[in-house]
Amino acid sequence: MTILFVDDVVDILEGYEAEVKYHFSDFKVLLATNGQQALEICKKEHVDLIFSDAKMPVMSGVEFFENLKKMNHEAPRYLITGHIGDYSPERIKACGASRVFDKPINFDKLIDFMKIQTEFQIEKGA
């Protein structure tokens, strides 16, 4: 399973990577520091799951998700952010973010969530 994390703070990305590597040793982790970079990755590589921050330079998480929608990208995508106030609930729903997680995220819950996602995807036959 390939998971993409997007956040402009490198320490945060490092944290996600460490958690996933510890709990899911066989997963591939891809990292990006802004929406533009993330979009490039999504065009080039196969991605199963996406977690992104909302407020980032160059391209925000919401814009990134909107672009993915235009591409008809299928991977479930979620926002992890502290700055949700900048975007309207309608826009967030429209860009295809299935859920919004508040920062600081509860890592245990995130891990459980990823476990459920994985099982779901396996069942789907991904």
Place this chain on the structure above:
Amino acid sequence: MPFQSILAFDSYQFMPHGHCVLWKPEILWPMVISEAGIFVSYAAIPAALIWFLRKRSDLDENGKLIIILFAIFIASCGLTHLVGAINYWNSFYFTEVFLKGLTAIVSIATAIVGFRYVPKLLRLPSPKAYKKMALELKELNTDLEKRVEERTAELKENQARLQSILNGVNDAISVYTPIFDQNGELHDFSVRALTERAMHQAGVTSMTPFNTPSLRKTHPTAFENGHFDRCAEVWKTGAVSIEDPYFSQVFNRYFRIVMQKCNEQNALLIFFSDVTEREQAKLTSMAQAKLVSLGEMAGGIGHEINTPLQVIDSQLRQLKRSLPDLGEKEERHIEKIETTLSGIKLIVANLRRLSREDSSEIKPTNIAETVDQLLSIFKRSLEEKNIELKKNIEVDRETKALASEVSLVQILTNLINNAVDAIDEKVDSEKAFIELNLKSFEDSLEIEVVDNGGGFDDKIKERIFDPLFTTKDVGKGTGLGLSLSQRMAMDMNSKINCQRDGGLTRFSFKLPKDAA
């Protein structure tokens, strides 16, 4: 006859006049009687003229002269008639000649003067003209009286109008009359108020505190805070001065003071408008704006802190994983870091919740949870001040009440801060505590903040919710907290009550339970 002896120098060889008519009685006696009658009337007429003259001493010289001449002329003419009558039996012709001559001279003189005087007499208005003049005068008089009446009525009306305006005016208008010292320098004012209404509204029951023969004696603060200096400036330059706002400690109200010089009265006119409500509204809205911006800032800060929090969290997890054999001491340290981190997360979460728009709405709110979260924020600082924090929550977690979360937190924060300040002023040595009670009633929840601090006088109990009222020292409290809290409580259909209960101070308010 006695005359004979007086007029004896006349020769009696002449014939008396009676002879001319041959002593015929039918001619003699009518003549003599007529002459006698003429004499009598010619004596009376001058007498009348003299009488007239004496009464009308205002006549001019010519008039007097004519009347005198006329009197003499008639008198002497009368005498000639008398002698004429006498000479019917006597022959006092020399006397007769003398008198006749005299009469001729006087009558000529009278005629001359008379003729000279006729034009002047002609100029005197005729009785008809006099009547006309008198009538005109009367008309003018009546007209004048009417105009005076009208003017007086107008004046009265204006005065009444002015008085009713003054009475209706909310301003106080005072007249400051300058008082000069020996060197001619302006050094004091005497004050007289023209209107009373504003005084009464400000709670001044008698005019004496305001009216005074010496501003210096009755209101010495006016000389310390610049009020007198401004008045003196206006007096000197004649410019209008506006002081707004001016806080009067005597009345504990804010005024707008307009000062101008009134040259006609040789004094200053001072207009005081009570602008306390305006200032209160200003202060309240400033405080509210501050709260709003603080809320926004808190929200912003909260957002910014979240990222570093997550970093610390993930680093801690990685640290724990990379150090499997931790001693007890190290474990405790890591645990401490974890719990502290949780505490910070909670504080930040609360800040974020408060800054969100919808949290000021009144909706079913979990009061117990809000109270718990609030107390967690205060826990630390209360511990540091050595204040015990007690809480009695008799409400289960499921029960909701209709409230605005933001308001609830602000009210409780205000009450707890006040309790802390009251404890600062505590004099006894008993252990200080703040107690938060949450009680459930049939239709409502009651929230109560209790402290055993310094408390307040029963006398001021009514005023503690007034804006601007504070028992704290100057600079320590704005006096706005409780009034704002009360306002917020009222917006939630609630009311904050306060009570002194022995050594305890209790502030409480009820919120309606959510019917659902």
